[in-house]
Amino acid sequence: MDEKDIENLMDKFDKSSMKEFKVTGDDGTDIYFSKLEHAPVQNMAPTTSSNTVSVTNENASKSKASQNDSTKIKAPLVGIVYFAPSPEKPVYKNVGDHVKKGETVCVIEAMKVINEVKSPISGTITKQVANDGDMVEYDQPIFEVEED
Structure with missing residues (x-):
């Protein structure tokens, strides 16, 4: 794939309504585009090609969240949600637990990559909306939080 x-x-x-796009060229080049405000960081195994390009559209429109949106922790990407780091370990957070801004509350597996979901707010978790192992969509609520 050339320039x-x-x-x-x-x-x-950029002209489309897509939020994310990933393509692998015939020559092994991986290209990932994202209009997400906080694009997920993916730890990927090194490829044989050094032509990996990652582009984030910083001009993506930012809409102001309504009061209801500010009390939800939402999925930053599409994938399968897990509330514990592994089956034999305890869950990150339960209903009734206090969560700090930036603290990991769950993980989402997408394309064999585990992505941590961090809380954008501090408060007490009042409701778990998704179930462990559920497929979640982008921007789907996972937890409801009563802000401090």
């Missing part, structure tokens, strides 16, 4: 192809993909992605 012109990548620029063409970037232009089309």
Whole structure:
């Protein structure tokens, strides 16, 4: 995949309503585009190609969250949610637990990559909306939190 192809993909992605896009070229080049405010950091095994490109659209529109949205911890990506780091370990947070801003509350597995979900607010967890092992969509509520 050459520079012109990548620029063409970037232009089309920027004009589209898609939030995320990933493609692997015939030559092994991995390209990932995201319009997410906080694009997930993925720890990927090194590839044989050194042509990996990651682009985040910083000009993505930021809408103000309504009062109800500020009390929810939402999925930052599509995947399977797990509330414990592994089956034999305890859950990150239970209903009734206090959570601090930036603290891990669960993980989401997407494309064989485990992504931590961190709380954007501090408060007490009042409700667990999703169940362990559920497939969650982007921006789907996982927890409801009563802010401090």
